[in-house]
Amino acid sequence: MDVTTSLASQSYAHARAAAAPNPQAAGPASSAFEDAASSFADTLKTGEDAAKSAMTGGADPHALVQALAQTELAVETAVTVRNKVVEAYQEILRMPV
Template identity: 60%
Template sequence: MDMKAVSAIQKFADARATSAINNYVQARPATEPTPEEPSIVQSAGKAALDFAQTLAQTEETAKQAMIGDADPHALVQALAQTELAVEAAVSVRNKVVEAYQEILRMPV
């Protein structure tokens, strides 16, 4: 092989390696988590805050209904929202307990 052929092969190999490196560098950010996505802990915290706010709003509506300042329809609607929130919280709790029990049954 002459020197021109060897030089051409080396340039081709270098260009191919550089291309592969550039492709990897461009594709790598796609596999990294984005900071905008909330974590599971943040999502659970937000859900707990929403649950607490729903309960507080229902309590306030109930107090207003007792003194005659709230519409009875608003009280029924607030109680329905609270019922849904409690059912959702109980369902999540049940799933967590089932998962914990399943982990306890795993052999060590």
């Protein structure tokens, strides 16, 4: 093995360790994102469960409409957040260096 290959492998090892995820260093922003994603998934699951029970005749129509409205609102919110993130990313790409 020549010197450049050894140097490259050492640099790769250092870079890999530096880029490894560290859950303790994530901070409150990551926790807030995890909470939002968990809440979104729970809302979708509630809507699906209400729809399943309505199909089998075990759910109140009012509860079904309410669950579907909450699900629709959650999806619209997620799409809006996604669009804002994409817009911000595109704005960063347009910045002159």
